[in-house]
């Protein structure tokens with residue numbers, strides 16, 4: 614992508630104070646990779662943000678909260694990296710697993726071991742994580758209640774979903790296959 618191509622009007626005066634001095638303006642690039650000059654000079658833009666903050670204090674509060682949360686996250690991750698990189702990886706993994714499945718990574722791995730590393734439907738060997746020797750395990754859950762069920766291979770996981778988790782549909786599918794397989 615080409616960069617530093619000036620686009621838009623770089624000679625237009627600041628809409629508030631009328632200055633045309635290019636060094637007074639901030640520039641920004643858009644998705645097209647071209648550089649655009651702002652419509653207001655830096656000083657006037659700052660005044661506008663301040664005025665807007667006075668008029669919409671809740672917007673400013675939300676922005677500040679977003680920033681401090683982001684800073685807190687960055688600081689915490691940095692601190693963890695310095696103090697104990699291994700524990701940091703584990704903490705991040707735990708948080709990710711908790712967000713996706715509602716349990717820690719340890720509990721996730723424990724459940725997998727308890728199940729013997731086999732798909733609960735077709736009994737094929739499955740692997741925890743993408744890098745294992747077998748197809749990756751999917752921890753199935755009840756879509757209505759969110760309750761965890763068991764680990765499935767991706768085929769069985771898709772099959773259950775495609776059948777809308779319906780025992781009736783799957784039972785009828787068995788009858789259908791039996792009929793056509795000539796039992």
Ligand SMILES: [Zn+2]
Nearest residue numbers: 627630654657
């Ligand atoms: Zn200005």
Ligand SMILES: [Zn+2]
Nearest residue numbers: 732735766769
């Ligand atoms: Zn399976």
